Amino acid sequence: DQQVKQNSPSLSVQEGRISILNCDYTNSMFDYFLWYKKYPAEGPTFLISISSIKDKNEDGRFTVFLNKSAKHLSLHIVPSQPGDSAVYFCAARLTGNQFYFGTGTSLTVIP
């Protein structure tokens, strides 16, 4: 059973606009959440993370929001750039360093 879900397989956004990628999870025991970016034939690259005790974390153009009551997190990219086009995975961690990944969202930023 998929404990971390990304319900949008793909997303297209105009350059300069905001990209919002969403992720839902079912296990309330997850204590740490991460976003990764992945290009074809490469391993995932870490982008940004958030602890379960926080509701927002910002790093440059990337902001992650966590809504624990809704078991939902989102990644905002603003402004979006063509180089941001990739597959984005959210991941969640259980204690003991068990990480579970979402199914991914393919982002295309249109110049």
Added chain:
Amino acid sequence: DTEVTQTPKHLVMGMTNKKSLKCEQHMGHRAMYWYKQKAKKPPELMFVYSYEKLSINESVPSRFSPECPNSSLLNLHLHALQPEDSALYLCASSPLGLAGTDTQYFGPGTRLTVL
């Protein structure tokens, strides 16, 4: 050095072959991981090593045998694999830092094809 390296990049093997995948990191990380990723699916955790000891085995078949000879090196030994084992095998490492702050860094993966 913030890199996780994996060799080989590509591997083709028959069902009777024995082969090994290798992963290396020099970031001083004390946790290392093997993941399997099929096309259009998320990475699935296979094994976790913490301080060179196997801490998590996600019910992986015994034809996959992990080994952690030292804190920088992680191997995955393969024997009698099936065609459905064909996938991208990803290695990752993490510092095992303060609770809630551990971040994994991934290698580029080994693309495995079992004939």
